[in-house]
Amino acid sequence: MLDIIFMALESIMLNKVRSFLTMLGVMIGVASVILLVSLGEGTREYVSRELMGIGTNLLVITPGKTETTGHAPPQSSTSRKLTYDDTMHLKRNAFTLKDVAPIVIGTAKVKYGNRSRNVLTLGITNSFQDVRNLHVEIGSFVSDEDVEFHRKVAVIGRTVKKELFEDENPLGKMVWLSGVKYRIVGIMEKKGVSFGFDIDDLVFIPLKSAQDLFDTDRMTEILAEAINAETVETAKEEIIQILKKRHDNKEDFSVVTQASLLSALNTILKVLTYVIGAIAGISLVVGGIGIMNIMLVSVQERTKEIGIRKAIGAQNSDILKQFLFESTIISSFGGIIGIMSGAGIAYAIPVFFPVVPVKVSLWSVILAFSFSAAVGIFFGAFPAQKAAKLDPVEALRYE
Amino acid sequence: MGETIIEIKSLFKSYHIGHAEVPVLRNINLAVNKNAYMVIKGPSGSGKSTLMHIIGCLDRSDSGSYCFDGHSVEGLSDSDLAEIRGGKIGFVFQSFNLIPRLSILKNVEMPLFYLGIPGRERSNLAKNALSRVGLEHRLTHSPAELSGGEKQRVAIARAIVTNPSIILADEPTGNLDSKTGEEILKIFDEIYREGGTIVVVTHEERVAERGGRIVTILDGEIISNIVMTSTKT
Numbered sequence: 001m002l003d004i005i006f007m008a009l010e011s012i013m014l015n016k017v018r019s020f021l022t023m024l025g026v027m028i029g030v031a032s033v034i035l036l037v038s039l040g041e042g043t044r045e046y047v048s049r050e051l052m053g054i055g056t057n058l059l060v061i062t063p064g065k066t067e068t069t070g071h072a073p074p075q076s077s078t079s080r081k082l083t084y085d086d087t088m089h090l091k092r093n094a095f096t097l098k099d100v101a102p103i104v105i106g107t108a109k110v111k112y113g114n115r116s117r118n119v120l121t122l123g124i125t126n127s128f129q130d131v132r133n134l135h136v137e138i139g140s141f142v143s144d145e146d147v148e149f150h151r152k153v154a155v156i157g158r159t160v161k162k163e164l165f166e167d168e169n170p171l172g173k174m175v176w177l178s179g180v181k182y183r184i185v186g187i188m189e190k191k192g193v194s195f196g197f198d199i200d201d202l203v204f205i206p207l208k209s210a211q212d213l214f215d216t217d218r219m220t221e222i223l224a225e226a227i228n229a230e231t232v233e234t235a236k237e238e239i240i241q242i243l244k245k246r247h248d249n250k251e252d253f254s255v256v257t258q259a260s261l262l263s264a265l266n267t268i269l270k271v272l273t274y275v276i277g278a279i280a281g282i283s284l285v286v287g288g289i290g291i292m293n294i295m296l297v298s299v300q301e302r303t304k305e306i307g308i309r310k311a312i313g314a315q316n317s318d319i320l321k322q323f324l325f326e327s328t329i330i331s332s333f334g335g336i337i338g339i340m341s342g343a344g345i346a347y348a349i350p351v352f353f354p355v356v357p358v359k360v361s362l363w364s365v366i367l368a369f370s371f372s373a374a375v376g377i378f379f380g381a382f383p384a385q386k387a388a389k390l391d392p393v394e395a396l397r398y399e
Numbered sequence: 400m401g402e403t404i405i406e407i408k409s410l411f412k413s414y415h416i417g418h419a420e421v422p423v424l425r426n427i428n429l430a431v432n433k434n435a436y437m438v439i440k441g442p443s444g445s446g447k448s449t450l451m452h453i454i455g456c457l458d459r460s461d462s463g464s465y466c467f468d469g470h471s472v473e474g475l476s477d478s479d480l481a482e483i484r485g486g487k488i489g490f491v492f493q494s495f496n497l498i499p500r501l502s503i504l505k506n507v508e509m510p511l512f513y514l515g516i517p518g519r520e521r522s523n524l525a526k527n528a529l530s531r532v533g534l535e536h537r538l539t540h541s542p543a544e545l546s547g548g549e550k551q552r553v554a555i556a557r558a559i560v561t562n563p564s565i566i567l568a569d570e571p572t573g574n575l576d577s578k579t580g581e582e583i584l585k586i587f588d589e590i591y592r593e594g595g596t597i598v599v600v601t602h603e604e605r606v607a608e609r610g611g612r613i614v615t616i617l618d619g620e621i622i623s624n625i626v627m628t629s630t631k632t
């Protein structure tokens with residue numbers, strides 16, 4: 001066995017350039033599979049991490065029904081709004097909810113001195129901090145009283161602080177928010193960019209003040225946190241029940257759980273990863289055809305040798321093994337080099353492009369390697385069979 | 400008469416070229432004893448090589464019976480035939496048929512490799528065989544570096560390395576000048592003296608004279624089968 005492997009290695013080494021070029025096809029195939037799957041897996045991991053970071057056991061309630069159910073909507077269906085009272089009602093009556101955080105979102109022109117900046121402004125309550133997992137770092141956050149008394153106080157993100165105040169201490173300073181004076185009471189912790197969106201480029205103000213500012217009584221969305229992971233689904237049902245009762249028994253809102261969102265995105269990205277992996281896999285097949293081609297040439301060239309080997313006692317199976325090992329070694333070698341270069345590029349990407357998420361997963365490495373070996377066996381089988389079946393007398397006569 | 404190793408009775412073989420059937424061997428009857436030195440003689444195209452391939456289990460006849468070492472060969476599988484070739488037959492060809500990319504030693508080791516003999520023993524046996532033909536000093540050379548006579552000696556070493564029951568040589572001196580050819584024939588003489596069984600195919604009278612028995616073949620038929628009066632039988 002070992003001898004046959006050695007023999008196959010010998011003939012591969014004898015034709016170094018040709019063997020290498022043949023390997024190249026498999027190499028490129030494997031490298032692209034590894035690379036693309038790494039990108040897909042990296043993205044999936046990134047999405048999971050970011051999604052997990054926005055809170056725990058989270059449910060998001062948005063106005064309007066996003067899922068279409070069989071029937072056409074009734075004529076009178078004007079999508080009703082989610083109100084602050086809805087929020088309060090949930091907070092008081094839902095057993096399965098730890099906390100509820102209503103949000104009103106708008107854009108305000110924030111002005112300090114002669115600098116101004118259009119910033120996404122969130123009207124929130126104090127519970128926002130824990131539910132959304134975004135905390136104040138310096139100063140204080142918006143309190144329940146601030147909300148009740150429509151106080152004109154603001155907490156700003158790091159980017160807003162840097163753009164408007166540079167090195168100045170913003171605490172206690174007055175800014176104009178779309179023409180209304182607000183006092184800055186806190187600065188948020190640094191969070192960075194998530195899904196291409198700068199979490200630090202936000203201004204937080206009391207919910208009721210935001211309603212005044214944007215002249216609306218609608219909640220953009222309501223975040224709710226379930227007591228624990230097990231109650232998330234029950235919490236969803238409870239929210240639906242409570243809100244339906246308040247909305248003329250109409251489900252004119254949607255409740256999405258963090259978990260379902262995560263699993264949906266996970267599924268999409270997984271399928272996407274498999275698809276791009278499979279597309280890259282096609283190039284592996286092309287590499288396999290290259291191997292078959294070269295092996296056929298090699299069998300042709302070595303017809304005489306095959307005849308000699310048979311004359312001195314080689315079994316058909318010996319000849320078969322010899323060529324099969326040769327093609328499998330070529331493809332496996334190509335596979336190993338491909339894995340190394342694919343993984344190498346994957347690890348190098350974050351060095352040059354830190355925003356691109358990559359993750360070299362073990363399963364893709366194992367899969368790509370097994371696939372490359374399988375390609376060698378599969379595409380080597382036909383030439384090897386051809387060699388094994390040669391008639392010894394004909395083969396000996398071949399010049 | 401000693402034991403027979405080869406017994407062929409009314410053997411026929413023909414090739415098909417297009418729809419035409421070309422008979423190559425017709426009604427061959429032949430027996431070879433152990434420790435015989437037989438020469439099969441005949442002009443080019445008379446069917447000598449074809450006969451030798453059949454004797455050597457490389458090819459099959461169309462009809463007739465062939466017993467090798469007491470066993471009928473007709474019903475055997477390709478795999479069985481390969482086993483006989485590997486263990487009991489040693490071939491020497493006109494064009495040497497060494498594998499050019501392998502060293503002399505590796506070439507001679509090869510039959511042992513297919514017999515499943517482990518590496519170290521293989522190498523020892525091969526070196527032994529090479530020293531019997533006087534080439535123990537060229538083990539690592541490639542065939543291309545050798546003269547024709549040396550190549551044929553390597554081929555003989557490869558043929559005897561498994562200690563086969565019979566050595567089949569097809570025009571072993573055909574590609575050599577008469578002086579080197581003579582050296583090769585001397586080796587055969589020696590193998591024969593040591594108890595080997597040899598069948599040499601040739602069209603040269605000079606070579607035919609060495610045999611103890613001369614079988615003449617013409618157009619696929621044996622036309623004479625003469626025992627020489629010398630000691631060789």
Ligand SMILES: Nc1ncnc2c1ncn2[C@@H]1O[C@H](COP(=O)(O)OP(=O)(O)O)[C@@H](O)[C@H]1O
Pocket residue numbers: 414415416421423441442443444445446447448449450
């Ligand atoms: N594969 C083949 N197909 C057709 N004809 C063949 C084949 N092999 C040999 N022959 C023919 O058979 C005859 C005998 O060939 P061969 O046994 O090689 O003769 P020799 O060795 O005596 O010169 C020749 O006429 C040759 O042309």
Ligand SMILES: [Mg+2]
Pocket residue numbers: 447448449569
């Ligand atoms: Mg011939």
